[in-house]
Amino acid sequence: MNTREQKLQAFDRLLTIMDELREQCPWDKKQTMQTLRHLTIEETYELGDAILENDLEEVKKELGDVLLHIVFYSKIGSETGDFDIADVCNNICEKLINRHPHIYGDVKVTSEEDVKRNWENIKLKEGKGKTSVLEGVPKGLPALVKASRIQDKVAGVGFDWEKPEQVWEKVQEELGELQAEVKINDQDKMESEFGDVMFAMVNYARFLNISPENALERTNKKFIGRFQYLEGKAKELGKELKEMTLAEMDVFWEEAKQAQ
Template sequence: MKVAAMPQRPLPRSESDALVHDVTEGMPRLLEIMARLRAPDGCPWDIEQTFATIAPYTLEEAHEVADAIEREAWDELKGELGDLLFQSVFHAQMAEDMGLFRFEDVVRAISDKMVARHPHVFGEESRDKSADQQTLDWERVKAAERGNARTLDGVAMALPGLTRAVKLQKRAARVGFDWPSTDEVIDKIAEEARELVEAHTSLTEEERFEEFGDLLFVMANLARHLKIDPEAALRAANAKFTRRFARIEDWLAETGRKPEDSDLAEMDALWNRAKAEEKAGVAT
């Protein structure tokens, strides 16, 4: 199958209109739509945007992809992936407007990277390796690419806090800075929690903030040792809380009341009822 060439912009308006409305054109069509949105006669909102203003939307779309996967909402995933792809196109168009690079450069860069990091597929290296060995080899290639950079350089600041904590800890672990087992991590969690509980009344607000951060950081370390994605685990806990609290509201509504018309003792009892309902597998 012949791959359509990317449009050389700006196209004459008649050609642009034809491309924008041709549903068979794939990526060239999407790139032209984005170019038109950012053109002088395009959408005022799109024209005003910058890398900084679009970045939060990029993060949001990535989270919505993860949410659809978490819920196994496969009918929604196509649209969410499209939204995330559009974010890459948006950033690339802004870069082109500034004379930095084009979308084609983005595609070439990631293609070159994938080929270089998979010599067992695209080169002469043996494919006789496990997924774990491939992960180690991947990290080795990435380290070589970083050259003389510091161990923790390049871990994106904009990552969710727990995810960034795990990545920082993985980097440190590769050079031997890690607890040998989960036992030491659990001991550290107990120590950090005890310090926070025992000293919270005497600590300043800034010190409580720091101690709480230390506790979360060690919890992320435990997740890494247990091979648990802490963000996914927290999302699941959030979903469980939302689901069970909704049951509390449903049962209160049956008596014509809302949560604010109840009290903690009653709602705690209803929470336990919802918990038992779920464990029995009868929750709807």
């Protein structure tokens, strides 16, 4: 692995290249924080995909893309005199030191839960004008991820169930309420109750130490693989899927499950 000096040299090289691109490249010169935003989100999702695939070579590449965006935003910030990359680094260093008083102070902790609880309490004290631990949850997060973050944050200040069995009972309760609305066939109430079921399931996943986002994406990939196997078999037979019966398709679906 690289030495600390080599790591610093590599980062300095990236900063130099960013300076050069900003001065000389027509595309890079035109970019603003607003134009980069959607690209940054895309790069973050690509990193997430590489992590889920456990493709470490791809993870390395995608981390570079994300790091480039961080350096790019910092370069733009330096041009307006608001902040530069040193300010960004120092800010996160100070934040980490402040939020780890059990490492850099005299606070005692006995578990990971103590650390998370302290973290959320400190964040609430740090917030300028913030009165809720939930103000730190980005509004633009996908709903599934947002539900996880909401639950993590309220749990961090003690608003939580005591054991998984209680959460599972809540899931069953919400399922019952959903079924009751399905029988009435009120679309608005069905949607509301379905949301409650999903929220409760996300909470249950947290108690089982399962990432609901990762779990669902794993199922998505599994389904895609099986369906594409089915499409391939249909093509071998010279058929369109819509020409096949469900029973015929199910044979290949079971084959795909065995192959996985």
